Amino acid sequence: MAAETLFEKIWRQHIVYQEAPDKAALIYIDRHYIHEVTSPQAFEGLRQAGRRVRRPDLTVAVMDHNVPTSDRSLPIQDEIARRQMEQLAINCREFEIPLFDLHHPDQGIVHIIGPEMGFTQPGMTIVCGDSHTSTHGAFGAWAFGIGTSEVEHVLATQTLWQSRPKTMEVRFVGRRPEGTTAKDMILALIRQIGVAGATGYVIEYTGEAVSQLSMEERMTLCNMSIEAGARAGMISPDETTIAYLASRPYTPKGAAFEEARQRWLALATDPGAEFDRVVEVDISQLAPMVTWGTNPEMSAPITERVPDPEDEPDPVRREMMKKALEYMDLKPGTPLSEIRIQRVFIGSCTNGRLEDLERAARIIQGRHVAPGVRAMAVPGSGRVKRAAEAQGLDRIFREAGFEWREPGCSMCLGMNEDILAPGERSASTSNRNFEGRQGRGGRTHLVSPEMAAAAAITGHLTDVRTLSSEVLS
Amino acid sequence: MKEFVRHTGLVAPLNRSNVDTDQIIPKQFLKRIERTGFGQFLFFDWRFDDDGRPRPDFILNQPPYNTATILLAGANFGCGSSREHAPWALADFGFRAIIAPSFADIFYNNCFENGLLPVILPEEAVSQLFQLAEEAPLTLTVDLEAQTVRDAHGRFSSPFTVNPERRQKLLKGLDSIGETLLHEDAIRAYEETHQLISLPSL
Numbered sequence: 001m002a003a004e005t006l007f008e009k010i011w012r013q014h015i016v017y018q019e020a021p022d023k024a025a026l027i028y029i030d031r032h033y034i035h036e037v038t039s040p041q042a043f044e045g046l047r048q049a050g051r052r053v054r055r056p057d058l059t060v061a062v063m064d065h066n067v068p069t070s071d072r073s074l075p076i077q078d079e080i081a082r083r084q085m086e087q088l089a090i091n092c093r094e095f096e097i098p099l100f101d102l103h104h105p106d107q108g109i110v111h112i113i114g115p116e117m118g119f120t121q122p123g124m125t126i127v128c129g130d131s132h133t134s135t136h137g138a139f140g141a142w143a144f145g146i147g148t149s150e151v152e153h154v155l156a157t158q159t160l161w162q163s164r165p166k167t168m169e170v171r172f173v174g175r176r177p178e179g180t181t182a183k184d185m186i187l188a189l190i191r192q193i194g195v196a197g198a199t200g201y202v203i204e205y206t207g208e209a210v211s212q213l214s215m216e217e218r219m220t221l222c223n224m225s226i227e228a229g230a231r232a233g234m235i236s237p238d239e240t241t242i243a244y245l246a247s248r249p250y251t252p253k254g255a256a257f258e259e260a261r262q263r264w265l266a267l268a269t270d271p272g273a274e275f276d277r278v279v280e281v282d283i284s285q286l287a288p289m290v291t292w293g294t295n296p297e298m299s300a301p302i303t304e305r306v307p308d309p310e311d312e313p314d315p316v317r318r319e320m321m322k323k324a325l326e327y328m329d330l331k332p333g334t335p336l337s338e339i340r341i342q343r344v345f346i347g348s349c350t351n352g353r354l355e356d357l358e359r360a361a362r363i364i365q366g367r368h369v370a371p372g373v374r375a376m377a378v379p380g381s382g383r384v385k386r387a388a389e390a391q392g393l394d395r396i397f398r399e400a401g402f403e404w405r406e407p408g409c410s411m412c413l414g415m416n417e418d419i420l421a422p423g424e425r426s427a428s429t430s431n432r433n434f435e436g437r438q439g440r441g442g443r444t445h446l447v448s449p450e451m452a453a454a455a456a457i458t459g460h461l462t463d464v465r466t467l468s469s470e471v472l473s
Numbered sequence: 474m475k476e477f478v479r480h481t482g483l484v485a486p487l488n489r490s491n492v493d494t495d496q497i498i499p500k501q502f503l504k505r506i507e508r509t510g511f512g513q514f515l516f517f518d519w520r521f522d523d524d525g526r527p528r529p530d531f532i533l534n535q536p537p538y539n540t541a542t543i544l545l546a547g548a549n550f551g552c553g554s555s556r557e558h559a560p561w562a563l564a565d566f567g568f569r570a571i572i573a574p575s576f577a578d579i580f581y582n583n584c585f586e587n588g589l590l591p592v593i594l595p596e597e598a599v600s601q602l603f604q605l606a607e608e609a610p611l612t613l614t615v616d617l618e619a620q621t622v623r624d625a626h627g628r629f630s631s632p633f634t635v636n637p638e639r640r641q642k643l644l645k646g647l648d649s650i651g652e653t654l655l656h657e658d659a660i661r662a663y664e665e666t667h668q669l670i671s672l673p674s675l
């Protein structure tokens with residue numbers, strides 16, 4: 001058989017029906033994650049048409065988007081959010097779908113609990129009514145976000161019609177410098193190719209620097225594929241993938257695991273397989289990245305200054321930059337490291353995992369949040385929270401002046417009470433710096449957990465490498 | 474689903490690129506459990522000031538554009554969040570078609586499920602339309618059957634293409650799930666021959 005990419009193998013293995021090779025294919029969906037915000041209308045559609053859920057056993061529901069991250073024993077203040085959560089519980093009962101509700105000990109962000117429970121496995125097709133479903137691609141799965149009508153379609157048929165996407169290899173070349181992270185790698189890629197740079201493509205990340213990433217870092221990388229417009233982002237399974245999966249509650253065990261291991265490793269892109277497009281990103285000079293604008297391509301190394309729109313030759317881009325700087329209230333030429341912040345958010349499906357919290361804790365240990373800064377750490381799941389607490393990270397965060405909160409999407413999209421006030425500025429480990437994303441009039445600077453921690457300590461965007469050399473060694 | 478064959482209507486020009494779905498409908502309006510009623514929140518932060526008053530400089534607050542049914546926009550329209558509330562809000566406001574040089578994938582898919590036609594035209598054609606729309610209110614006919622966009626005065630005409638299966642579904646207003654279930658035998662056969670990993674009830 002001809003050499004195939006990881007994506008091509010998964011595509012081929014999931015075709016239920018295809019009239020001709022150039023036509024859309026009906027693709028089987030192995031795993032369907034649902035949450036409270038993008039599913040109620042889908043269930044209502046099923047009810048109106050008298051349809052059932054075809055495979056509740058392949059479906060998992062989670063409450064994450066608008067859950068409060070404060071004391072869970074208190075009643076939920078937001079009436080409409082409460083109604084949405086109750087509706088999910090009703091729908092899951094009626095259609096017999098397993099649910100991680102607000103009080104389940106392992107509740108958390110859907111893209112964090114799927115992998116950590118072992119629901120996400122290599123070679124799967126995975127969908128969710130959420131664009132950051134690309135996260136699961138870190139395991140060598142084809143995972144992508146869908147709309148609510150498609151959620152309804154998957155609930156009813158366990159399939160989706162898909163036209164075959166093109167494939168793109170994003171090859172990271174060079175050694176990742178000390179003090180930089182997977183977050184900086186993905187921000188550097190998006191800066192290079194733009195927010196629509198991968199539209200229509202499924203990305204596979206390759207290169208020595210990717211092989212060396214932990215699974216949690218790989219999830220950060222794949223998570224933001226959508227911010228480059230990609231239909232998915234993935235990484236070929238290797239021994240790092242296998243080691244992560246071995247200890248998960250719902251992965252096969254014993255002989256079955258050995259059989260799965262062989263199958264999973266065989267999914268990796270074959271030597272000599274060709275991609276429709278190859279993009280190289282040189283990370284040998286990578287520095288910690290921060291966004292200065294209102295979409296994720298508007299970023300720069302922390303060592304640089306706010307760019308000047310007058311230097312931009314393209315008139316459309318110049319206009320966009322002007323609008324962005326006006327919204328962000330930034331002046332061209334200002335050193336990025338002089339931008340003062342009032343809020344810090346460490347969490348989200350991008351950077352709300354144990355390693356993220358560990359790395360941030362190393363920066364803040366023995367220090368204190370700057371006066372006038374409100375900082376929050378929001379673990380991505382119940383499991384992440386318990387593991388962090390077992391190491392005493394909660395104490396480090398609290399003693400440094402951080403709030404240590406309950407799991408959820410929280411300030412990444414501000415659907416609960418965790419929002420920015422108008423004019424407030426945040427250093428945030430989340431994935432989107434769109435206007436108003438974290439609260440109307442709020443201004444977001446996307447950074448890694450280390451950089452968010454450093455900003456919390458100094459009160460302004462800070463090159464974490466200069467904060468103190470000993471804490472990084 | 475609502476069918477779409479051809480539509481003639483007023484064009485609202487929104488000359489911005491990378492309009493994300495957070496702008497189309499901000500998160501605080503995603504908590505409804507119905508598919509309807511989102512039009513009042515469309516482009517909320519751009520349409521209304523901090524006190525909830527319409528901003529007079531925003532195009533959809535300016536008559537006659539408040540009754541426009543075709544939206545003209547810049548590249549990569551609908552990027553970001555997968556929220557289908559975005560096409561729901563556009564359709565509920567009264568839009569039947571969106572013309573842009575490119576769309577984000579998930580948003581593009583979502584439009585077809587809601588009888589809202591996303592039309593991709595070349596960059597130059599879109600620039601020409603922005604120019605015409607700036608001179609005077611512009612009325613266009615978007616014809617899915619003929620796959621053309623044209624004005625009544627012969628100043629503008631451009632072909633476009635849509636995936637043939639999607640075009641058929643939209644022309645006839647077919648129910649996607651009903652169409653897929655015609656292949657139920659193939660789905661069952663797939664399930665019988667593949668190892669699927671069921672989850673225990675929690």
